[in-house]
Amino acid sequence: MKSGFIDLPDDIEEDALAPVRRSSVLIVDDQAAVLQTLYQLFKDTYEVFVATSGAQALSRAKVNPPDLVLLDMVMPGMTGMEVCRQLKEDPETQNIPVIFLTGNCSVDDEARALDAGAADFISKPFNPRIVSVRVNTQLRLKAKSDLLRRIARTDALTGLGNRRHFNSTLFKEWRRCARNSLPISLVFIDVDFFKRFNDIYGHPMGDYCLSSVASAMKSRMWRPADLLARFGGEEFVCLLPETPLKGAIHKAQELEAAVRDLAISHEGSSVAPVVTISLGVAAALPAQGDDPETLIDAADRMLYESKAGGRGQVRSVEITSA
Ligand SMILES: [Mg+2]
Structure with missing residues (x-):
């Protein structure tokens, strides 16, 4: 395993x-x-x-x-x-x-x-x-x-960054992008029907599923400043500094395809016969003093829409500072 x-x-x-x-x-x-x-x-x-x-x-x-x-x-x-x-x-x-x-x-x-x-x-x-x-x-x-x-700063199951590492990196990169007038994007990711997966296949397979999903996504990350982290449970986050909305959507679609291509059977999913993920993307051009929490909220909202819209898909939004 x-x-x-x-x-x-x-x-x-x-x-x-x-x-x-x-x-x-x-x-x-x-x-x-x-x-x-x-x-x-x-x-x-x-x-x-x-x-x-x-x-x-x-x-x-x-x-x-x-x-x-x-x-x-x-x-x-x-x-x-x-x-x-x-x-x-x-x-x-x-x-x-x-x-x-x-x-x-x-x-x-x-x-x-x-x-x-x-x-x-x-x-x-x-x-x-x-x-x-x-x-x-x-x-x-x-x-x-x-x-x-x-x-x-490491999540023991997946080897990705953990939530603490994500929080400190988000804060740092948000300020760096604000200072340099650069866009920054965030992708919230959730494994579809993961609780049902655990119920059907058991927790060891659930762990296997999460670490496989993590490494499939990780293999699509190659820019040094980009960060893929485990947010908790079956939730992941992908932070993309210096990336506008269009690039972030592209990356999110790539991650979605990478997980689908793993072809891990999931009989309990109504999306597909295999494990899929839902993704919410938010992009911002932060200004000095803006709160990165707005980016998290927006990405979380888009993740919710992606789930409400049928899962296994990407929803996105561009936020503008007040
Ligand atoms: Mg000397």
């Missing part, structure tokens, strides 16, 4: 002292000799990137977020402290552990660095073995908290 249970990365439960493989480390120092030493130390274990200034470090971290940053405290131009502060301010990089490398610095500096969100502190000249162990410890903690974050 197919299901979307989350694969645990191998190294999570293995030998606690083994290095976290495939991790990437960004080393930032203005001294070539330090970069060289650390690069040699880590190159066989991790994917290593280097930067020679704070500005370069920030742009590298932004483009390709590493799993850990080893950061020189004293550099010309932007200081390590400032780099750390900016990393911790950006939601995209705030979970990356930062280990400071420093020459002789005061207790006050050390306290400020920890205050700025540093995970650890290593004094120069450093012992390579100590650096290795401390880096690996932070990478292990990072891998575990990444996994917890992933579990917290």
Whole structure:
């Protein structure tokens, strides 16, 4: 039976002292000799990137977020402290552990660095073995908290995003589209006569049905910002940022066909001999200050109309801001 249970990365439960493989480390120092030493130390274990200034470090971290940053405290131009502060301010990089490398610095500096969100502190000249162990410890903690974050936003049955993840993504994307005057669309999806399906075939088949429907729909999603999530029970949502009504209707029809093509028998359906879905589409051009709840309400209303109109179909509406 197919299901979307989350694969645990191998190294999570293995030998606690083994290095976290495939991790990437960004080393930032203005001294070539330090970069060289650390690069040699880590190159066989991790994917290593280097930067020679704070500005370069920030742009590298932004483009390709590493799993850990080893950061020189004293550099010309932007200081390590400032780099750390900016990393911790950006939601995209705030979970990356930062280990400071420093020459002789005061207790006050050390306290400020920890205050700025540093995970650890290593004094120069450093012992390579100590650096290795401390880096690996932070990478292990990072891998575990990444996994917890992933579990917290994933629906265990289908492997899709869960409702919590959908809510936070909707809020974020709604504001992003409002800021950039872009349209945003939402599709509400409900499996037709699902309760009857469960009654006829039993709950294990019901779970199988839901995870099959989820993966059939998921296979039609390929733009990175689009989100398919399980809203609850037999309800799913598909969030399509930067998508006007026409594109959203097209996507909804594609999802409808994908589920019908699964051809999962459903003797209790009056729509078709197979499992089908009903879909409600709403599109908006959000303005700053508009509430994304209006989009949810509209899509939900269209889903209701789709069901009232015979199920196994798409109904849609474009909402305009007041
Ligand atoms: Mg320096």
